[in-house]
Amino acid sequence: MTTAARFSVSTTALSRLALANIVANVMIVVTGGAVRLTASGLGCPTWPRCTDASYTATPEMGLHGAIEFGNRLLTFAVGIVALAVVVAVLLHRPRRRGLLPLAVAVLLGIPAQAVIGGITVLTNLNPWVVGLHFLASMVVIAVAYVLWRRTTEPDGPAVLVVPGPLRTLAVITTVVSAAVLVIGTWVTGSGPHAGDGGAARNGLDPEQASQIHADGVFLLIGLSIALVFAFRAAGAAGPARAALVLVAVEAGQGVIGYVQYFTNLPALLVGAHMLGSCLVLLATLAVLRSTRERRPATSAHDAASTHDAPTESAAPVAV
Template structure:
């Protein structure tokens, strides 16, 4: 009887693929921002075709068509990385708990995010749909990060490394971090970078919603600083380091946010702020993940010789 040929996938290769998926999804957020910031959101005026007659850009569409079509092509590259990661998870032995579900979530998140992107075009860059497009990318990044972290962990039970109240504080910080991202899309939808000169805005007052966003950022920063001191107080060095990184990322993102606000939102700084949003999310997830760790399932010791049941003849 012939055995089927298998191509074993190492844990190291699996982690590299998952890491590449994180990087690729962050990259498509940044390039998607470039589409909006260069007013190329309708460079391809329809979807899934680029024009009514063609799936690709034409010379008559100029640089805006090239930028928008290039971003669409990048979606295929991101999808191929997600597919490679999924196939690697299927080939990896022994099969790890939870990996397949996360890999499927990342893979299916790519076309889902692309469809939402298509709806943004079909709705002439409706700001609420544009915001949903960004948040869908954040969800895919979060799933890719969870996959990358889970690959490293053993299959044993998750054990808390900090007291329950601090885990609750870390969870609350995560919720506020997500709220900051959501409100940030409202700020974007009220501002000048619509992606096209004729695109509508969401009708919110830019100054007022920016203040709400800033208040949420200050709350997030306060919670993160509290986590640093709380983790250090209980001797949780790993979570404390993760919280310090989070505070540093938030401060950098905050500086970019304030500078862009008081300099009339230059495109380059807005793009940097979008990249910073991805980094804030990843740093927040790192803190949340650090509050627990998985330990290998203990192997039961063999019974003493005198307690073993003798084999029957």
């Protein structure tokens, strides 16, 4: 047995590690929300140290210091998972194209997130920087999702499995989903959960920001329902199931959003809403990915001849 074969990583192991990568990055969002919702955002009042004299929280800093420092420590755990994925990709045989850049991007996203988190502390939890911190996490989660899906795909061209206009509709839905996430940070930045009693708000009217956010959610749900019926009409069962899951996740997220709004934003529900945001993003990406599939590497003629889904063209698409 060769050395390469002895230390190779199977596709199953790699896929599980990549899935753990997603879970870890979702959890750092949830724990980051816990820091904010417990008013522990300045539990460690500086960065990269926790205090001017110590990298760790001290007993005098109390619970807020412990919560903030604990979240910083969790960043290292997330980084270890991301590093393990990079190593697994290097040891995987045969190595699929595109996996290494994706794995490295996720790994580099961890320290980038830490730096943005440090800036939030140094700017006294500026709400716009806090929003950027959340959105950067969404980008890392999105890349981690693409990496996970790629671990089990062949290296052939990506071929549409739905008509081109439906692929376009899925792209539009994804853009609207991203916009809803961005507007959601405006709502949070205008609301009562500043992360610390002395932190500023963004100055937007909370009710107006919430209404704009709700309008975006209504549009997103409408597009998602349209995708369900359009995919079914086109005979695309897989994409239709993915769109139905997206609608279900959006419905759950919408219920949480309305309940938290009418109950004065209890911290527990706001935390659940942050988790829901991650799930909506993942479900949206699942719909977009379901509109095409990769086939084993063959000639373009072979790829076209084996394409039996209801599409306008079997030409490879870059995604």
